[in-house]
Amino acid sequence: MRRLGDLPLMVYGVLVLLFLFLPIAIVVPMSFSAASSLTFPPTEFSLRWYQSFFQDPRWIEAMRVSLLVAFMSSLLALALGSVAAYGLVRGTFAGRRLIDANFMAPMIVPPVITAVALYIVFARVGLLGTLPGLVIGHMLLGVPYVVLIMSVAIRSFDVRIEQVAFSLGASWFTMFRRVLLPNLMPSAFAAWIFAFITSFDEVIVTLFVAGAYQTVPKKMFNELVLQINPTITAIATLLIAFSVCLFVVFALLMRRAGLLGRR
């Protein structure tokens, strides 16, 4: 196909890509800077900001809370979301679309509204500032992704294979354990990663309902509003590395599950 304005278009496209990528390209080298203020490009290199991160017990504690909450909420989201996705795909009952839309709602409703709503309710039932409250909030935000990914996975899994298992006398639980689960494993793992990252990066709901609990994003946010501390470049770089690793695993899993990259 002949195209419009090839060269200018290429220049423009590359510039926009650079714009998209600029934040990452700046933060990573800066985290290795030896200077005590934020300057780019760094003139000397050191690991001092990584040191100051790993030697600060408050950051380590925030990391621990973040990981704990992300693990619990993503596992919960995966368990509940997968069962729901199975019911939605295989079941035939009235109001399915409505229920499906309801599961997707936390993705569409601005998180700050979810945060306000949770705050008001948690304040009443005493979940404000508690770990369970935080886990519930994060689970809500992870659920849409789980339902989305698992629905696609279950839909693309031939229902006849399940029926064969039943016809050979398997109970639902045996079928689930021996047939469905092994086949859905890659997708489930991918969905879990998505829910995990969602929780791990979450700021807004955390700011509203976490009370005294500090997660890494919450602590970062609070520090950023007050001052600019170069330790954050190190944390940011670690988070980028972490996200990129999870992204690669996610992409590989989706490919294995046949949900991505088939042309």
Added chain:
Amino acid sequence: MPLLLAMLLAFNLPILLMLGRSVSGLEFSLEHYQRLVEAPVYLRVLANTFKIAAISTLACMVLGYPLAYWMRGLRPGWQLVAVSLVVLPFWVSILVRTYAWIVVLGNDGVVNRTLMGLGLIVDPLPFLYAELGVVIGTTNILLPFLVLPLFAAMLKIDGRLLDAAASLGAPPRTIFLRVFFPLTIPSFGAGAVLVFILTLGFFVTPAILGGGRVPMIANMLETLINRMPRWELAAAISTVLLVVTLLFFALYRRLTEASEGTLR
């Protein structure tokens, strides 16, 4: 279905209670909405939010369309590279990316030092803690939400349509304006609406890059809840935001359906 129960308890009920909170003290009243309309402060913040959302959306459209169009024409290998470059930032925490913009746009930041080094300006330009900084950061973060679906929609356009137009003697410009562009309008519009919705509720970037000087709805809600305890007012504002968001989401759904319709 356990999830349904969990959702009802943990999501629907809180939202309903919030709606309830917005119209009640001890009895039903629209008092909080009245206060909302009467106090110019809140209306100004609402207007400001819409303004920033509109500007950011426009910026995403201007940057995103040519990018997606260019990516469509790339060879498959390069296409994969380009898509990865769009998707990767998407996976990196919003907080991290926003933080980077402080470094880039600050008074002593990369942009200002370059401009001063080139002798183009004498004093640093105040990007940070101003609307421009918020718009730049927001655009940067939300751009993938427009580019990815638009690119996917462009890929689905049948190349033979364009070849047919060319074989009938249409110059590239005409093909683009009369055939290609009209086919992409629904998905382009859907992407723009999505960015707009997301900006309306955006919290982190305005808070950090705006430094409290660029008030947006989400940040005002945080102040009302965490610092002032004015829950009813916060609930009323949330309700307004929720309704507006849902209205735009309905528009978004119509556009995506239209887009699937034209491309099938």
